[in-house]
Amino acid sequence: MNINKLQTFITLTECLNFTEAAERLYCSQPSVSMQIQSIEEDLGVPLFDRIGKKLFLTKQGEYFKPYAEQIINLLHSARDHIRQLEDLSFGTLSFGASNFVGVYLLPMILRDYSKTFPDIKINMNITSSSYLISMLESNKVEFLIISDRVMIDESRFQRKTFYQDELVLIVHPLHPLARKEECTLEDLVNETLIIKPDKSATRKYLEGQFKELGFTAPKYLEISNLEGIKQGVIHELGVSMVSNFAIQQEINNGLLVTVPIKGVKFSRGICYVYHRSKHLSPATKQFITLLDNKYCYSESPIIHSI
Incomplete structure (x- = not known):
């Protein structure tokens, strides 16, 4: 098994078509077929299922693909590093x-x-x-x-x-909390908290901290990216806790206001x-x-x- 065969395998997994793979690799379709057959013989397992005119990766092919990618990428990295x-x-x-x-x-x-x-x-x-x-x-x-x-x-x-990144409470400039020098978590019990979906690391961190502090947000509005969250607060859909680093432009332009939470700081590395x-x-x-x-x-x- 050599690097060219592995590259052929990776290319074929991306397009699942022998003709297209041959075009991408600037070689003939029989050459692609022979290289794939050679890899399958070396491994002793089928890497592709041929059902009618369609091609599918087998379970063995799916398992082998990340290893092939590692080998190809590692070789490219080695060449770059040496130079x-x-x-x-x-x-x-x-x-x-x-x-x-x-x-x-x-x-x-x-x-x-x-x-x-x-x-x-x-x-x-x-x-x-x-x-x-x-x-x-x-x-x-x-x-x-x-x-x-x-x-x-x-x-x-x-x-x-x-x-070390500090997460801060942001509100619309006309929100009642914007007039306060600081607030408490209890002040947020009637607010809608705009937050990322539950698979987000930031969401998991904040919810873990809320639990330790005995606070439960009554209502969430989920938005999957930070720009969307900031726009949600700007358009008065709720309040949020985001990176202080990421809202400086909006603060300077008067679009958002940060409100310190008394006795509480949220930080992440x-x-x-x-x-x-x-x-x-x-x-x-x-x-x-x-x-x-x-x-x-x-x-x-x-x-x-x-």
Whole structure:
């Protein structure tokens, strides 16, 4: 089994059509068929089911695919890393980020990085935490930047917090709470709390903190992204608790108001995550150094009180 055969297998899983796979790979259809047959013979199992004119991955094929992707991606990474040892004007900084991190926290850092290393291509994937973990496992990205509330396998992945993000209560400027210097959780018992769906790491964190503090939000309005949540508050659909970093423009423009909650602070760490056994590329090491130097965060426990 060689790399070309694995690439053929990956391509065929993406299109599930021998003719299209041959076109993508600039080879003949019989060549694709022979390479797939060779892999199946090596593994001793069928990777595709051929039902009529349609092609389907078998269970064995589905299980084998992430391993094939890891091998292909690892080889590409190795080539990039070796060249970057001599020349950081070449290569790609490839990583995944959660929505808040990718949209609000990182653009300024990426600007500084691009000025220092203008020839490094930046590939930032912004998606859900669960999909980010799968991308890291298959080596589609080299590292992640996510909330420390996202569960990871600590035996496989290294995590370091570099930034502490405070979640603050936001309301419309004409909301009664906007006139208060501070409020209590009891002031929110009749409010609609705009929040992400229950699979969100931020949602799980806030609900866990509410439970510890003996508070139960009476009514939720679920919106799946931060921009939608901010617009919901701006249009008086309810109140919300979001990253203080992410609402500065709206605060400065008078569209939102933050209200401190007496005796309570909600914080979450933002961290970078990578394989413990992985050799990070020079491009990635430079980026991580930039993160550490920018925020100079020292990990310590956050105490929530009321």
